[in-house]
Amino acid sequence: MKRTRSFVLTLSIGLMAGLLLAACGGGAAPADTPVPAVPQELVIGAAQDQYRLEGDGANLGMYPLNTNIGETLFKLTPDYKVIPWLAESATYIGNDTWEIKLRQGVKFHNGDEFDAEAAKWSLEKQSRWQPLVPTDADNIKVVDKYTLTITTRFPFGRVAESLAHPSYAMYSPKSDPGKTPITSGPFMLESYKQNEELVVVRNPDYWGQPPKLDKITFRFIPDNSTRVLALQSGDVDLIITVPRENAGQVAAMKDVTLSQAEPAGYFALYFATKEQVAPYDLLTDVRLRQAINYALDKEAIANQVYEGYALSAKSITPPIVLPAIDSGIQGFSYDSAKAATLLDEAGWKLGADGIREKDGEKLMLTLVSGFPPANLIKPLPEVVKGQLEKAGIGVNLVEFNDIGAYYDYLDTGEVHMVIESGTWNTADISFIPYGLFCGCNTEGEAVLYKRFWINDDFEKQVLLSLSATDAAEAETAAVNAAKIWIDEYTSVAPIAYLSNLYGAVNKVKGLTPHPSGLNQDWSTVFIAP
Amino acid sequence: MLARSFASNCREGLIATYVLRRLLQLIPVMLTVSVLTFGLIRLAPGDPAQVALRNQGAMLTAEAIAQMRAQMGLNDPLPAQYARWLGRALRFDFGLSVRTGQPVSEAIAGRLLPTAQLAAAGLLIAIAIAFPLGILAAVRQHSWIDHLSRLLALAGASIPSFWLGLLLIYYFAVVLDWFPAMGRGTPQHLALPALTLGLGLAPTFARLLRASLIEVLHEDYIRTAWAKGANESRVIYRHALRNVLLPVVTVFGLTIAHLLGGVVVVETIFAWPGVGQLTVDAILTRDFPTVQAVVLLLSIVFVLANLAVDLCYPLLDPRVRLQAKN
Numbered sequence: 001m002k003r004t005r006s007f008v009l010t011l012s013i014g015l016m017a018g019l020l021l022a023a024c025g026g027g028a029a030p031a032d033t034p035v036p037a038v039p040q041e042l043v044i045g046a047a048q049d050q051y052r053l054e055g056d057g058a059n060l061g062m063y064p065l066n067t068n069i070g071e072t073l074f075k076l077t078p079d080y081k082v083i084p085w086l087a088e089s090a091t092y093i094g095n096d097t098w099e100i101k102l103r104q105g106v107k108f109h110n111g112d113e114f115d116a117e118a119a120k121w122s123l124e125k126q127s128r129w130q131p132l133v134p135t136d137a138d139n140i141k142v143v144d145k146y147t148l149t150i151t152t153r154f155p156f157g158r159v160a161e162s163l164a165h166p167s168y169a170m171y172s173p174k175s176d177p178g179k180t181p182i183t184s185g186p187f188m189l190e191s192y193k194q195n196e197e198l199v200v201v202r203n204p205d206y207w208g209q210p211p212k213l214d215k216i217t218f219r220f221i222p223d224n225s226t227r228v229l230a231l232q233s234g235d236v237d238l239i240i241t242v243p244r245e246n247a248g249q250v251a252a253m254k255d256v257t258l259s260q261a262e263p264a265g266y267f268a269l270y271f272a273t274k275e276q277v278a279p280y281d282l283l284t285d286v287r288l289r290q291a292i293n294y295a296l297d298k299e300a301i302a303n304q305v306y307e308g309y310a311l312s313a314k315s316i317t318p319p320i321v322l323p324a325i326d327s328g329i330q331g332f333s334y335d336s337a338k339a340a341t342l343l344d345e346a347g348w349k350l351g352a353d354g355i356r357e358k359d360g361e362k363l364m365l366t367l368v369s370g371f372p373p374a375n376l377i378k379p380l381p382e383v384v385k386g387q388l389e390k391a392g393i394g395v396n397l398v399e400f401n402d403i404g405a406y407y408d409y410l411d412t413g414e415v416h417m418v419i420e421s422g423t424w425n426t427a428d429i430s431f432i433p434y435g436l437f438c439g440c441n442t443e444g445e446a447v448l449y450k451r452f453w454i455n456d457d458f459e460k461q462v463l464l465s466l467s468a469t470d471a472a473e474a475e476t477a478a479v480n481a482a483k484i485w486i487d488e489y490t491s492v493a494p495i496a497y498l499s500n501l502y503g504a505v506n507k508v509k510g511l512t513p514h515p516s517g518l519n520q521d522w523s524t525v526f527i528a529p
Numbered sequence: 530m531l532a533r534s535f536a537s538n539c540r541e542g543l544i545a546t547y548v549l550r551r552l553l554q555l556i557p558v559m560l561t562v563s564v565l566t567f568g569l570i571r572l573a574p575g576d577p578a579q580v581a582l583r584n585q586g587a588m589l590t591a592e593a594i595a596q597m598r599a600q601m602g603l604n605d606p607l608p609a610q611y612a613r614w615l616g617r618a619l620r621f622d623f624g625l626s627v628r629t630g631q632p633v634s635e636a637i638a639g640r641l642l643p644t645a646q647l648a649a650a651g652l653l654i655a656i657a658i659a660f661p662l663g664i665l666a667a668v669r670q671h672s673w674i675d676h677l678s679r680l681l682a683l684a685g686a687s688i689p690s691f692w693l694g695l696l697l698i699y700y701f702a703v704v705l706d707w708f709p710a711m712g713r714g715t716p717q718h719l720a721l722p723a724l725t726l727g728l729g730l731a732p733t734f735a736r737l738l739r740a741s742l743i744e745v746l747h748e749d750y751i752r753t754a755w756a757k758g759a760n761e762s763r764v765i766y767r768h769a770l771r772n773v774l775l776p777v778v779t780v781f782g783l784t785i786a787h788l789l790g791g792v793v794v795v796e797t798i799f800a801w802p803g804v805g806q807l808t809v810d811a812i813l814t815r816d817f818p819t820v821q822a823v824v825l826l827l828s829i830v831f832v833l834a835n836l837a838v839d840l841c842y843p844l845l846d847p848r849v850r851l852q853a854k855n
Contacts, residue, residue, distance in 0.1 A: 048810060054630030178630070194639065195802040196713060221711055221800040222810075225695050230710040233702040373813075404573070404580050404815055442590070 038529045041215040042508065042522075045236035048222035049195045051178070056129040058178030060198075061189055062169045067200050067218055068211075068522045069109075070169030070183035073100060073119065074160045076519045078261070078512050080320045080427050082160050086114060086170050086184065090160045092469040095151070098159045102146040106207045108172040109188045116142040121173040123150070132162035132426070155467035157474055161428040166518050186211040186523040195220055212510065212526035231256060231503050237527075238508050240517060242501035247309050250503040258503050262320045264515035265423040265498035266313055267380065269367070271491050272415050272451040282365065283416050287346040289490040292417075293332035294339035295391035296384065302496050305383055309501060313494035315482055316432055320515055321424045328479035329486050331494070339391045348392070356392040364394040365416040370406025372421060374399035381419050384495070407448050415451070421498065425516040429478040430466035433485065438462045454491045458484040544840070551836050555829075562828040563618065566821050567611050573815070578603055580815040581627045614821070623822035628814045633822045637804060643713060644803035647726065647795065648788055650719050654727025655734060662731070663738025664765065670743060678735055685732030690791050694725040694798040711800040722799040726791050730784060737780050741773040748772075774845050782838030785831050 051060045061069040073087035088101045106114040124137040139151040150159065162168070172182035181189060186208065187200035198218045202211055219236055221227040224243040230236045232253055242250050242258065251258040269292065271283045283289055298312030314331035348356035348363050356363040365388075369381045385395040398415075400406040409415070422432055434441050436449045440459045453459075461481035468474040485491060500517045510524040571577075578597035602610055617624065623633035666678035701721060702710040708720050745751065746769055754764050793805035800806075804823060811819035 050628075052628070052630050054625070057630065193802070194636075195806060196800075219712060219800070220802075222806065223798050223800070226698065226711050226798055226800060229695065229698045229703055233698070233706065233710040235702070235710045235712070402573075402815070403583070404576070407579075 038507075038527050040213045040527055041217070042213050042238065042525060042527065043217045043219060043236045045221045045227045045230050045239040046218050047220070047227070047241055049198075049220040051194075053178035053194075055178075056125050058176070059167060059169075060178050060181050060192060061183075061200070062177075062181070063166045064518055065198075065218060066166050066518055066520055067189075067198060067216065068187045068520075069181060069185045069189050069200055070166070070171070071185050072164050072166060072168050072170065073102075074164040076161075076164040076427055076514075076516060078514045078521075080264075080515065082164050082427050085164075086119075087160075087163070090163070092157070093149070096153075096155055097149050097151040099143070099147060099149050100163075102148070103207075104146055106184050107205060108182050108184050109203060110172060110174065110182050112172050112174065112182070114170060114172075114184055115145050116148045118172055119170055120148055122168070122170045123148075125171070125177070126168050130167055132165055132168070132428070133159055157467050157469040158428040158430060161426055164519070165426055187213075187216065190215070209523065211523035213522065216522060228503070231505070234505070238502060238504040238511070240500070240502055240520070242503050244306055244309065244501075247501055248307050250501075253503070255506045256503055257506055258501060259511060259513045260309060261500040261502075261513035261515040261517075263311055263318045263497035263499040264320055264425070265421060265500075266316050266318060267310075267377075267419065267421045267495045267498060268313065268316055269384070269417045269419055269493040269495065270449070270452040271417050271493070272413075273491060274451050274453050276413060276451060279361075280366070280413055280416055282363070285346055286490055287342045288348075289493070290332070291339040291342040291346070291391065292388065292393065293490060293493045294335045294342065295388055295393065296332075296493055296495060297334040297387055298495055299334065300387075301380070301383055305380055306496060306498075310496040310498050313497045315486055315494050316422070316492055317429065317478070317482060318424060318497045318515075321427060322429050322475065322478055322482075324475055324479050325482055329482050331486055332490075336391060343392060350392050354392060355389070355394040362394055363392065364396055366396045366398060366414060368398045368400070368406070368409060368415045368418045370400035370409070370418070371403055373401040373403065375401050377419070377421065380495075384419060410448065410451065413451065417493075418452075419495075423498075423516065425518045429474060430462055433458075433462045433478070433481055434466050437485070437491070452491060454485060454489050458489065544843075548836075548840065551839065555832055555836075558832055559825075559829065563615055563825060564611070566824045566828075567614060570817050570821060571607070577601060577815075577817055580817075618822070618825065624818040626811075626819050627816045628810070628819075633818045636807060636819065637822060637826060640802060640804045640807050643801055644792055644796070644805060646719060647722055647801055647803060648792055650723035651726025651730065651788065651791070651795075654723050655730035658727060658731035659734030659738060663735040664742065664770075666735065666739040667742035667746065668761075668765065675739075678739065682732035682736045685728055688729075690725055690729045690794045691798050693728060694722070694795055697721045697725055698799075711798075713801055722795045722801050725795050725798070726788070729791050730788060733780065733784060733787075734777065738773060738777055741776050742769055745769045745772050771845065775842065778838055778841055778845065782835040785834040789827050789830065 046065050050064055052058050053060060061067045071086050073085060074082050074090070075085040076082055084103070086103050086106060088103050091099045091101075093099050100119070102114070102116060102119060108114060108118070112118075120140050120142050123140050127133070127136050127140065133150060134153045134156055135150050136153075141149050143149055152159070169183060171177055175182040184207070186203055186206045188203045190199040190201045192198045197220065200216050200218075202214050219230070221230055221236075224246060227236075227239050228242070228246045228250060231239045231250065239250075247258060250256060271289050271292075272280065273284050276284065302308070302310040302312045315325050315329060317325050319326050343356055343363075347358045349358065351357045351362065367381060367385065369377065374381065381397055381399065385397055388395050398409065400409065410418070424431060434446075436446055437453055438446055438459050439450070439453045440463055446453075458481055461477045461484065464477035465474045465481060468477060486494070500513055500515060502511065502513050504511060507528050508525060509528045510526050512521065512524060514520045576594070578594050578601055581601065582593055582597055598604055602613060605613075621634045625631065626633050626636055629636065662678045662681070666675045669675055698710045698721060701708045708717050712718050742765075751764060751768060754768050759768070789805075792803065793808055795801065796803045796805035797809050804826070807819065808823045810816070811823065
């Protein structure tokens, strides 16, 4: 009996000792160790590794996690200005052709010079993959060592804005963009372990303002809670994309600051009004669409669901993308009385159970959630449902965690409205309207959203905002399109503008959170003593 | 005596025959698994060509979709698609990952070692916890140790591994700063994920060990051992435990499935770059080639693990004779 107990005791102590010994290699340094000079090394906790490593879409270090090893011809600043970067200018020269003049004196990390041939190589690569600029390899021509032309397939005025997207990073033609990218950025790729970490170091020969950090280690931590705990434990110094549900926790952490960028994202309801068959054609009545807008208490959603880290939205286009939007459209604020009036006018009378009815039919709308996957945006759909039911609008919520299944369902037409979010990762003011809501777009994802298209007037304005080579003209057209979109046709109910959130320990200084996480600039960041 | 009987089996070539027969039995099992894997994924909603294009960020034109369908062979009859896929799979060619573009076999190969490390460490911890606990609970039946082991077993079965993992990170990484919160690189990085996995498995082994040991301790030969003057250690470790190992090892083989499932969750929580994390990623991004390859691989691991368990029986019990006719 005693032997058994002592054996078990010995084994248990051994197990504990093993754990303790394993622990002994980490933890705080002994008190008598002299404090070193502050190393300029930053460890960042990022979400999962999403780099493509093969083919034309290979984008190691560039997209969606931008480690600043590469640069684009134009750059999107944190206040959404598009400034010349590796290019000095983009000039429209007629016949759907743009002349790009390149910056001289820029060298790639291997010492090769950046020139028009390298730019052409990089642009051709992207033209075969995800061409934001509608062109192809045959229409990208080298004029001289530092000049090239791009001819688009149709009138396209948003060339500079599109070329600022990190997927248009400039590579040396000797690159393998998925394994050994040779680029020109303020940082250079030191090592990459897929799904573990990517390490970049300072480029000592950088052509522009040198970065302050010597080294950045990006650690891939897919789980949101683990990423937050890693910040709390000191395993990382900074985390990007702090999830909404953890924002308060991060803000309350000792010696940690939560930073919020200007909002460049949005959440909205899209109303299905095209090709709908009864009973899914209820929202063809504009009074119902307007009533839904008035019935949504967006301030409450921004304050309660997003704990103040979002703003109530007037439009799909956040003001930072299109500053004129706020004064250019009226929008809808919360007004339950107006919602009730509109519903009454449309013949929907309040029923005994609080849900409106007409000719014996209940007002039941099918709300579909699937992009982003439904489990990622809870409880927003339920909150929207609750608010609409208060106004007497019954909601049947259909949720998908799989995007393929979601789009398949939309095809059936058994939908009144969807709840979706998007981010303007570009200053191209036609990006979302043309990309999703324009029947004029036969090349992109708009075909998946055919039930949510608007009308010819809207499409005319969108095409103008897309094609106009004059920026002011494009902006005016975009505002006009938004007026039709929001005020006149009311094909959407904007809910909230969303921001990127970053959490960093207080010794991390110089961070300017970029509204578009894809364009985050790390070169100004440093570690304070 | 054990070694002599095992050697005797070997000389007779019975082990070799048994192994060969079991390996041949693998073929229909794996064929069934491959048909199910291939078929079930095809049943998932959504056009795989559109999913692939969307993952690539490519334009969803009718032309591009048609081209992708042709490229993926989706226009061929299903049996032809299966035959082509199986033919490639036998050469360990599972195609290209829809998400990263790299060969699937390359992606999996790079993740096998981390998963093996984690699974092995988790299993060792489970055994290190389960054996002392199970033995003590059996020997001190109805004592506080027994009740404690029952409580721990209930807790271990009830607590989801993702929650346990986060709890361990909070206390051991954040509060105590004994271990890193996530990642891989040093033995310290392995400690918490392995502990999470081990704590999830230990209760099952401990309770089974306890139940089996209690039963065996009432056997006549145990009474004989006591009567001959053997001390407690000798009775338990030399006589009782050996007879208990057979059911425990059997359950161990079946627990491999639980282990592999646990690995998926634990790897995601601890950002451990193994096959489990790859699987989650592949499912979320509808990376069909990767999902198919991982499911097939894990099935092979499960079947081979159970084969290995069966081969342990002669080692553990000399009464087991491997007859050629069986």
